[in-house]
Amino acid sequence: MPLFQTIQFNETTKILIWEITESFDELYSKVTLKEKTQRRLDGMKSQMHQRAFLSVRMLIQEMGFTDKDLHYDEFGKPYFDCHNYISITHSYHFAAIIISDETVGIDMELQREKIQKIADKFTDYECNYLEPKFSEEYIKKLTVIWGAKEAIFKIRNEKGISFKDHIRVEDFSLDKKQTQSSLHFDDLIKDFDVHYEEIKSDNFEGTFTLVYAFEK
Ligand SMILES: CC(C)(COP(=O)(O)OP(=O)(O)OC[C@H]1O[C@@H](n2cnc3c(N)ncnc32)[C@H](O)[C@@H]1OP(=O)(O)O)[C@@H](O)C(=O)NCCC(=O)NCCS
Known part of the structure; x- marks a missing residue:
């Protein structure tokens, strides 16, 4: 299946999700890659990673750009030559991008029980409202926070940012699909609007959480 979902968030922000059901050859035959991208593709060990990269x-x-328009900075953050911002994520059988004229970041994660085991590595401020523990809601909320x-890390792309110590996600209810967050780093506070939603597919067991953030 090609394009799985398009979210026109506002006039200048679009999110596109691809469900990766095609083979490597099928995808490869449909894209034109510049030399640098081809080298990166060749260096990837897993074919799933290659298929996500091609997706x-x-x-x-789909958005009218080509691989030639897309570049990466020294830390791996993607950018376009033009005024649009782009952020990229891939998770299992999904790949997603967000393109906007605002500074944006995107992430997609499979909801998994094992996130509970690492919760103390990336939450601190959020412990004030994360109750009840060890429930389905707890896992869903942890996945949104992660x-x-x-x-936000993808937006700021600064060395030394700790998820636990420097980023706070405000209390939220899952059905509201939005919250606020802030980054406290280097004597500066930056605020973000955060949006999230669940993504499910008939071809894959499990539920994904899509999260995207805008710097205010
Ligand atoms: C770089 C990082 C953000 C990637 O996220 P991920 O969940 O592993 O993978 P995703 O599939 O969601 O995102 C990968 C995409 O992020 C983008 N990316 C990579 N490095 C980036 C950076 N420094 N800034 C912004 N975007 C970046 C790339 O587009 C990449 O895909 P591509 O190379 O195929 O184009 C992540 O690995 C990372 O370093 N996180 C911060 C470290 C940290 O503090 N971790 C947890 C502490 S408990």
Whole structure:
């Protein structure tokens, strides 16, 4: 299945999700890659990673861009030559991008019980409201918090940011699909609008959480 979902968030922000059901060859035949990208693709060990990487190029093409327009900075953060911002994520059989004229970050995660085991590594402030523990809601909320922190990290891209110590996600209810967050780093406070939703597919058992953040 090609394009799985499009979210036109506002006039200048679009989120595109690809469900990766095609083979490597099928995807490869549909994209044009520049030399640098081809080298990166060749160096990838897993074919699932390669298919996700190619799916991102399919999404970029859907938006009228090509692989030639997409670059990476020294830390691996993607950017376009033009004024649009882009952020990229892939998780299992999904790849997603967000393109906007605002500074944005995106993350997609499979909801998994094992996130509970690492909760103390990326939450601190959030412990004030994360109750009850060891429930389905707890796992869903932890996944939103993790995704929000990844998305914010992708926006700021600064060395030394700790998810636990420097990023706070405000209390939220799952059905509201939005919350606020802030980064406290280097004597500065930056605020973010965070949006999240669940993504499910008939082809894959399990539920994903899509999170995207805008710097205010
Ligand atoms: C770089 C990082 C954000 C990638 O996130 P991930 O969940 O592993 O993987 P995702 O599939 O969601 O995202 C991968 C994409 O992020 C983008 N990316 C990579 N490095 C990036 C950076 N420094 N800034 C912004 N975006 C980046 C790339 O587009 C990449 O995909 P591509 O190379 O195929 O184009 C993540 O690995 C990371 O370093 N996180 C911060 C470290 C940390 O503090 N971790 C947890 C502490 S408890």
